[in-house]
Amino acid sequence: MAVVTFDALLRGLKQGGTPAAVYYLHGDEDVLKDEAVRALVDRMLDPGARDFNFDQRSAADLDPEAFHSLVNTPPLLAAARVVVLRGIEDVRKTSKVRQELLRYLESPSPTTLLILVQGAGQPPDAELARSASAVAVAVEPLPHARVLKWVAHRAGQLKLAFEPDAVELLVQSVGRDLGALGGELEKLAALTAGRPAGGVATRADVAALVGTRPGETLQDLIDAALERRTPVAARLVEPVLEQAGMTGVRVLMALGTALVGTALARAELDRGTPPARLEAALLGQLRAARPYGLGSWEQTASRWARWGAGWDAGALRKALRLALDADRALKSTTLTHEPGILVQLVLSFGALQQEAA
Numbered sequence: 001m002a003v004v005t006f007d008a009l010l011r012g013l014k015q016g017g018t019p020a021a022v023y024y025l026h027g028d029e030d031v032l033k034d035e036a037v038r039a040l041v042d043r044m045l046d047p048g049a050r051d052f053n054f055d056q057r058s059a060a061d062l063d064p065e066a067f068h069s070l071v072n073t074p075p076l077l078a079a080a081r082v083v084v085l086r087g088i089e090d091v092r093k094t095s096k097v098r099q100e101l102l103r104y105l106e107s108p109s110p111t112t113l114l115i116l117v118q119g120a121g122q123p124p125d126a127e128l129a130r131s132a133s134a135v136a137v138a139v140e141p142l143p144h145a146r147v148l149k150w151v152a153h154r155a156g157q158l159k160l161a162f163e164p165d166a167v168e169l170l171v172q173s174v175g176r177d178l179g180a181l182g183g184e185l186e187k188l189a190a191l192t193a194g195r196p197a198g199g200v201a202t203r204a205d206v207a208a209l210v211g212t213r214p215g216e217t218l219q220d221l222i223d224a225a226l227e228r229r230t231p232v233a234a235r236l237v238e239p240v241l242e243q244a245g246m247t248g249v250r251v252l253m254a255l256g257t258a259l260v261g262t263a264l265a266r267a268e269l270d271r272g273t274p275p276a277r278l279e280a281a282l283l284g285q286l287r288a289a290r291p292y293g294l295g296s297w298e299q300t301a302s303r304w305a306r307w308g309a310g311w312d313a314g315a316l317r318k319a320l321r322l323a324l325d326a327d328r329a330l331k332s333t334t335l336t337h338e339p340g341i342l343v344q345l346v347l348s349f350g351a352l353q354q355e356a357a
Helices: 006-014 030-044 047-053 064-072 096-106 144-157 166-174 178-192 203-210 218-226 230-241 248-270 275-289 297-308 313-330 338-356
Strands: 002-005 022-026 054-058 081-086 112-117 134-138
Touching: 002 006, 006 030, 006 134, 022 030, 030 081, 030 112, 030 178, 047 054, 047 081, 054 064, 064 096, 064 112, 144 166, 144 178, 166 178, 166 203, 166 218, 178 203, 218 230, 218 248, 218 297, 218 338, 230 248, 230 338, 248 275, 248 297, 248 313, 248 338, 275 297, 313 338
Parallel strands: 002 134, 022 112, 022 134, 054 081, 081 112
Antiparallel strands: none
8 A cells, every 4th residue: 555645645636646546544633634535526526426426424334235335336427436434443353344345455446436534543554554456645733834824724715814923823722633723713704704804813813712812822831931930830820721622731741841842952952062053953853853743843942942051950850750740640530720730830940940049
């Protein structure tokens, strides 16, 4: 089975390439899987032919006979038909429909495009990946810069424009979940549609919609904590936790990631990396590792370099142990006061600074 990325799939379709007989979509970004399905359907079927030549089913609901009928029915008044099977991971390995699917992959119908969609959170199916007749498409979450472009593209489809920095605030507040971002964009489009100047969303609109005020984002809290502006960080804990979709564990994960990055920067300095080259060295490591969820790698490297200069290795080790203790407390069945646990943690960063002094 050939393996391609989501971008490579779309690029090939735009260039007019001939689609394969079978596509197997897997990975953790379900919204992009839906976009891939739409792109394949648009490539194969004219709008007028879809009523008779497009079927979409849950894979777990099929028996062998129903599957055989779906994939082998000839197209009607068209050159091909498209069958989408979702939830392919729910088909038991030993089931008869699974065996029928594997037999079909050995010799797929030349007039049927079969799209197998696997849900997020599941590793690729090794047996499906060995099929020579299909193309596996790895559909993974987008990096920060691509999320911003996706939001701008989706906003354009909704005839929604943004003031400067409003998109960044939306992504900071909602996160990189494209489904959640799409929902918020639809709300913003409805909110701004009746304005005389057109659908232009401001930072104030975003803040009011998602419950985030300027200066009270998760990133503001992380910045204050790692810069050991402890009174500010402690004050931000509750407003950040009140935001939609925010939890103590999510805040702690962001704090922990920031501490690890700061420790990496400190280690670079301690091994002799000149301060003037620290940011570039960190950016090189980020590009090599390609971690997900850090936002702009350039901005992340800049923050880590700045924070690393203000911490020593011993204080960072203690801070990481305290973060681990906080993680255990947040996940305990007996301790449920998230704000108190997080306030205590960020205040401890200031205490570590006093110890070092």
